Amino acid sequence: MTSEFPLIEPTWHIAHQTAHTVAAALHSRRVPVADGVGQVLATDVRSLIDLPYDTTSAMDGWAVGGSQGPWRVVDGAALAGHVSQVTLTPKDAVLIATGGVVPSGTFGVIRREFTEVFGDGADSFVRATHESEPFANSHVRPCGDEARRDEILVPAGTRLSPAHTALAAMAGHDTLEVRCAASCEILVLGDEVLRSGIPRSGQVRDAFEPQFAAYAALLGLEVSGFRFIPDTLEATTQALATSSARVVISTGGTAAGPKDFLHTALETVGAQMVIDSIAMRPGHPNLLARRGDQFFVGLPGNPLSASLGGMLTLVRPLACGLLGMELPELTSALTSTSIKAPAHDTRLVPVTSQNRSGTFFVTELPWLNSGMMRGLANADAVAVIPPGGVGEREVVEVLALAW
Template sequence: MTGSDGPHREPGSDVRAAGSASERAREEEEERAVEQALALVGGSSGTGRSDRSGGSGERPSRSRDPRAPWDSRDSRDSRDEDLNARRSNDSHTGPGSAPHADRSSGSDPCDGRDSDLRAGRAAPAPGREQPPHPDQAFPGDPGKTPPPSWDRARAVAARAGRGGAPATIRLPLDRALGHVLAEALGALTDLPSFDTSAMDGWAVAGPGPWAFEAGAGLLAGRGPAAALPDGTAVRIATGARVPPETTAVIRSEHAHVDEARGLLHARRSVVTGQDIRPRGQECRSGEQLVPAGTVVTPAVLGLAAAAGYDALPVVPRPRVDILVLGDELLNAGLPHDGLIRDALGPMLGPWLRALGAEVSGPRRLGDDAGALRSALTSSDADLIVTTGGTAAGPVDHVHPVLDALGAELLVDGVAVRPGHPMLLARLSPDGPYLVGLPGNPLAAVSGLLTLAEPLLAGIAGRPAQDPYRALVHAEVHGHPHDTRLVPVVHRPGRAGGRDHVAPLRYNGPAMLRGIAAADGLAVVPPGGVRSGTEVEILDLPWAPATPWTEGCFT
């Protein structure tokens, strides 16, 4: 048996026993918890954030609703001391290349499910306190409500991000790339706005042969030409305005010019309207071109420009502050004397930008509760992302600081491996959100995809990524109770076989080697999946890139 965040397999655990009373009770409890959390998150009150912008592309105020906690925190004082002593901390790593050292003396992050479970730490909303349900408690912590499932935690994060009406700014085309359209784009003109030639050649009127005059003919960008008399032809360039009364355009290679007689002959039969782009062929003025919520791609920019736009109405990018916690972290050089390199600082900024965020940081605070509190209270971001410090060790300050600030915990722990001690909070009813990531690298990736990605998608007005199903040609071990996220790479089918995904090695919570070679994460249900079956997949932001995963990775 391996660890709480690594492969964990017991005999017969491939398929969860159907109809188990305890399993049904667990699922019913999760249903009740998520329904309450989603109902609370869906409120409509809240005041606007301070205005950072005007209409020139800077950020206006955003109004969002206050959020309610996921579960009650008043059971925290009765937390079992033995569980605290045994709790393995996903937010700090053991020796190696991970960014945070394990501060639980003698604890093994792969020591079983009890080792790092935390629940019931959120400050209760007035009148919404939930009593414990001992019959639905999770192992090792009697009386504690189990954490939400992976998909339900994502749903809470997405709902939180959609809580307020998105702000709208107008950005010039050269600054709008990657933003989300706040409004649908309607054509401001017919496309094309006049009849144009689709080819270099000859505009002809009536049947041939056609008389022509020597000269440059009609070029693109010129004004309207005189009507073309029947039986005549004129040279025309691609994109030039077609003269009135034109029957067709004959391509240069399909025409024979009799210079001596001044006549043009067609080498092929001529069809009325051939090689002419009629006005409004692509769209008519006012026709919707792109719906609201579309991510602005280079192609969308080109279409918008063609349709007459100089600027686009978009949702501002969510602003994110990154705070890296931990006294054991080095910014440069080789690990030494118990110090290790910070792996998350260099990784999180680009990853969050790939999710559409405007990123500030990382700021490295060490294990300083005062510095953390100051950073949280001074932030004007939409989201603060912290690394490490989300468990219950002696220098894990995230929960105590959130308590002191009166923050509301929307999600406090998730039934997923790696990354169980992740959290989502809101510092105040109109203040920023906070996603607390565990300090182990792959556990932090799990937190990004579970909480940060759907939250940012909601704030930015874009749909969150939905998992899709893919065939897997290998058995993937699962956790007995929790969802497991496993790095995978897509493989083309051979000899007519289906495309599939292959799970990668080096998928422990403290490892990055597997995720660096991956283009997706398999969402493995409790009990695992068998070879030859399908598994849910989440793409990574760089999924279209060509994978490099030969050798020992699979």
């Protein structure tokens, strides 16, 4: 297995960055704006209009032409969906609805509950009943107050929320350009893996099927298959050779044990190694390889090692790169107690975080053996502990979870 520059046991930071930069963004497609939620933007969403397009009223009430009343009521109510042809003088008032285009000459809008109408017919008048209104441009939404035409509203690389698609529609968009989904297949290697029921001696209950398909979907990958593969070189090679997914995630077989065949199988199918193990705990024997535009991510067989070393360190940044998204950002916090780490390896530690008067502190959780999941299940973030560990109240980098 060859590569121009295979990384043999890089640092965690280098592996995390490499998994992002090695992936070229996928092609894009155009979808109706209502189908954009959860998709990743391929191009900026710019406002096609001044938003709002007109100067409108923020209240039901009366548009008045001057600061001092009473004001004579004139015909030509300014209702939503209609443009009033009225031009107000300082002593005129016209009925206006929320969203109605403000007539020419308007000084401000008085909300309905702060007005009183008196007189009759052509001699009807409005007066203010509260001293706070009107004031200049009271309850008036200026044209372009939210955005100007061609202003960027949502940048490319953003995963779209319902609020994003609503904003895009308000700005005049019927469709959006989004990244194509990256297909993903997950292969669980190992004869000892039990999919259901109570495991017996020599067996382990599968921890990957219940989490990794959903995990991959959270990262924007489209899971096309989930296969359990026997512990043989032939079966492992066949599984890799027959997968057409853009990202193939496998669990187990990454080390150098008597039944670890992944390296040989990858070489057989013509994959080039990009990363071969990482100087980190847990999850040291992770790997990343590629064959053309197809990526293979080999995760260890232990659940916590696979979740932190593989999914968090390699799959997440790889998915971000394929979707044109930025590398997940590291933030910082203070440790509430000292946290140990090996002398030469970065340690990823599931933590809970607490805001104490504006400063975030993280606390290491128990149950962090590489075969355990209880610590991660109770965590709200992962601390990246440098080799040698840190003391109490030291600054550490923190990576948010994908859920």
